[in-house]
Every structure is written in structure tokens, then in C-alpha cells.
Amino acid sequence: MSHPSHVSLKDFSLTSDRAVAQAFWMLTLALLTAVGAQIEIPHVPVPFTLQTFFVLLAGGVLGKRNGFISMSLYLFLGVVGFPVFSSGGFGLAKLLGPTGGYLLSFPVAAFLIGYGISLRRSVPWTALWMFMGLFVIFCFGTLQLALVTGLSQSDALSSGFLIFSWWDLTKLVAATAIVSEFRRRSQKVG
Secondary structure, three states: OOOOOOOOHHHHOOOOOOHHHHHHHHHHHHHHHHHHHHOEEOOOOOOEEOHHHHHHHHHHHHHHHHHHHHHHHHHHHHHOOOOOEHHHEOOHHHHHOOOHHHHHHHHHHHHHHHHHHHHOOOHHHHHHHHHHHHHHHHHHHHHHHHHHHOOOHHHHHHHHOHHHHHHHHHHHHHHHHHHHHHHHHHHHHO
């Protein structure tokens, strides 16, 4: 009679090849993104939240495929009725509304970050690809904001992109440091 193999904490590390561990971390980052959406500073038309911080981490630590899946899962949870978007929002209408472009870009940004970091794993390279991910989020978001609200491109750029520069630069620096430290520690273990 065979005995089940011993399962250790290493089997659930972010770098585990086990499907269960990968699914756990994809779900965890999706749920952290939902929590980040609830940590907000109200601002019209787009609130300040921590969502993009977790998008950066998803791409940076999960990689392109799993980061994309994690952020797609986040959107799916919101569409089916879980209150995972800012201010407890949910539903397809949220994705079609003024802030939907930001949300819809999350899987694309996570994929791009994961792809870019896989090419070269230095700290400056990580920061560059996270910057590119944020740029994609704000391009999609600003475009949809202008289309849905009727704001001019310059007003949408000002109220939906430029105003977040300092906030997202802070998140980018923190996420770069976390991903770099995670990578350093996982190389020591592996």
C-alpha cells in the first residue's frame, strides 16, 4: 500500500510547479486585488486605490501566464457579483463604466510585466516593465474614461492619469522592491 507523499510548505511557495500551489497564489493575488480596491481615497471620477499595486505583484511574482489568469479571475469574480471593485462595486456595468478601462487592462498589464521580467531579472528591468504595465493601465483607463464620460482627452488625461503619477510611482517602487527581494530569496532556496 502506498503512502501519500509528504507535502511541505515549499510545495506551496510562489515558485512551486504544483498546480494546487499555483492556483492558490493566483486566487490569493486576485483576492488581494479585491482588498486593494476597498482601500481607497475617494476622488472623482477615479478613486485612488491599491489595486494596481497587486496587479504589479501578480505580474512580477506569478509571471505572465499566471498573472494574466489571476487578474482575469479578479474580473470574473466582479462580473458574477462579488463586490471586488472599488467601493464594493460589482457587475458588468462596472467594466463598461468610466473606470472599466483600468479594470479591463489588469490582465494585459500583468501579462506584460511577467513577460518583460522573464527576459531579464534585474531591478531596473523589473521597474521598467512595471512602469510599462502601469502605462498600459492608464492608457486603457483614460481612453475609456473619456469615451464614457464625454471628457475631453486632456481633461481625462489630467483627472484619470496625471493625478495618479505620485501615487503609482510609490506603488511601483514598493512592488519592485518586493519582487526583487522575493526573487533573491527564491534563488537562495532553489
